[in-house]
Each structure stands twice: as structure tokens, then as C-alpha cells.
Amino acid sequence: MSYEPPASPAKLPTEVVNTLNDFTPEHLRDVASYAEELAEHKEREARLKEELGEDEVEERPDNLPDDVPSKASITIKEINDNRYYYWQWREGEKIK
Structure with a gap:
């Protein structure tokens, strides 16, 4: 494992990177877990809208x-x- 900090993704806004850099390792793991669950939720909603049509999703x-x-x-x-x-x-x- 390298002693250098990881490079941030180019698509990630600078203010998000700066905020994350101030977090503790525990908070970073919480953010990672939440971000993964949120991404899955949004992908599932997008699939439903695509399958059912936007008007049918309530x-x-x-x-x-x-x-x-x-x-x-x-x-x-x-x-x-x-x-x-x-x-x-x-x-x-x-x-x-």
C-alpha cells in the first residue's frame, strides 16, 4: 500500500473532495456505505421509471x-x- 493519499476522481467536485479530506476514517466509511446504498436506490428507481414509464411510478x-x-x-x-x-x-x- 502506498503512503501517498489516493487521487480524487476527476468528476468529483472540489468542494466534495475538500470536505471528505477533513473526515475521520470512521466517517469516511459511513459516507462510503451511504453513497453505495444511495446509488443502488437511484439506479433501482431509474430502472422502474424506464420499465413502467415515468407516469406510472408513484x-x-x-x-x-x-x-x-x-x-x-x-x-x-x-x-x-x-x-x-x-x-x-x-x-x-x-x-x-
């Missing part, structure tokens, strides 16, 4: 009913010109 409600897990999504069924909305999620092999 924000998750903040207040789910008590018996509905946070991983649930709202499913819309249209039968005889009537729309039915219900929560749907997977538990093991079952869809509830």
Missing part, C-alpha cells in the same frame, strides 16, 4: 396501515370499469 405513502409491511405496494385492478386498490407483498413463496 411515491410510497408515509403512513401504511399497521398490518401492512413497508415492502408492500399498492396494486390496482380494473374490473368492469371499476378500479380496486389493495396492498400486496410477498412472504416467502406466498403473495398476500
Whole structure:
């Protein structure tokens, strides 16, 4: 391992590099973990928008009913010109 500090990515803004240089190793690891999770989240949202079309992706409600897990999504069924909305999620092999 080199004793020289790593070179910063050219695309990274200078103010971000300067801020990171002031962080402790523990904070840098926290930032790295958060950045990785945030990148995965944004990539997943981009894939959903691409697959479903931007108009079909809805924000998750903040207040789910008590018996509905946070991983649930709202499913819309249209039968005889009537729309039915219900929560749907997977538990093991079952869809509830």
C-alpha cells in the first residue's frame, strides 16, 4: 500500500473532495456505505421509471396501515370499469 493519499476522481467536485479530506476514517466509511446504498436506490428507481414509464411510478405513502409491511405496494385492478386498490407483498413463496 502506498503512503501517498489516493487521487480524487476527476468528476468529483472540489468542494466534495475538500470536505471528505477533513473526515475521520470512521466517517469516511459511513459516507462510503451511504453513497453505495444511495446509488443502488437511484439506479433501482431509474430502472422502474424506464420499465413502467415515468407516469406510472408513484411515491410510497408515509403512513401504511399497521398490518401492512413497508415492502408492500399498492396494486390496482380494473374490473368492469371499476378500479380496486389493495396492498400486496410477498412472504416467502406466498403473495398476500
